[in-house]
Amino acid sequence: VPLDDGAVVIVDYGASQGRNSMAPMSAAVDPVRGRRPGHPILVFHTDLPNNDFTSLFTIVAEDPQTYRRPEVFTAVIERSFYDRLLPSTSVALGWSSIALHWLEGVPGPLRGIWYADSTAEQHAVWKVAAARDWLQFLSSRAEELAAGGELVIVCGAADAYGSSGAEPAMAIVNAELAAMTSERLLTPTERESLAIPAWYRTVDEWRAPFAADEIGLQLVGLELVELGDPLWDEKPTLRLSRGLGMTPSTR
Ligand SMILES: C[S@@+](CC[C@H](N)C(=O)[O-])C[C@H]1O[C@@H](n2cnc3c(N)ncnc32)[C@H](O)[C@@H]1O
Secondary structure, three states, X not given: OOOOOOOEEEEEEOOOOOHHHHHHHHHHHHHHHHHOOOXXXXXXXXXXXXXXXXXXXXXXXXXXXXXXXXXEEEEEEEOOOOOOOOOOOOEEEEEEEOOOOEOOOOOOOOOOOXXXXXXXXXXXXXXXXXXXXHHHHHHHHHHHEEEEEEEEEEOOEOOOOOOOOOHHHHXXXXXXXXXXXXXXXXXXXXXXXXXXXXXXXXXXXXXXXXXXXXXXXXXXXXXXXXXXXXXXHHOOHHHHHHHHHHHHHHO
């Protein structure tokens, strides 16, 4: 990443409470330290305004993996990452993990609560919205990134058929909502208004804005990794309790 005279700006987009940000931020801060000892670094954590930033500050102060070092400063931004968040060409390195599946809003009604439970027509509307949001995110970052700056994104994805692996869990949630509607805990109108505004993109969808060269950013690498489910493989006895556990957590 570029090191100018001013502070190096690193941004963590969609940080939540920041627990999973400590290791990646340290991995970014330490090489800068190696290249320029004592050079000031500014780490911005961004999330929506209702995020628990208080816990984030505690984690930055106390977590054993914190990136907190002398001349490393923390700040937060309480605004959607679909907007531009920082001055033009100010960011050396951007990071975002497990956040970009969240769309900017609910694109439209769904037959179920999850985009895979949609009619073909609904699916098409959501697909267009997901493409628009991805392009919007990249366009905002393209303005913020300094020349030579980089953006690293880790996110859930879908295979070429659009399957993310979340479908069985969502089927349990759907069944539970149907049961709650039968039990009159939800009205049919409330049930119909529920939709999770998420979309897991295929490799082609992730690549699309770069192929059309719409944004002036270059795609350096893209890797689809099948993570499996380590807990599922490790402890078959957990399978039943996890399945049953979905019911109360859904309610
Ligand atoms: C699953 S958490 C991931 C948190 C953290 N990055 C991690 O890897 O553990 C997703 C986060 O993205 C945030 N998020 C969703 N949509 C967002 C948006 N439009 N702008 C900023 N943050 C957003 C959510 O509020 C949530 O805190």
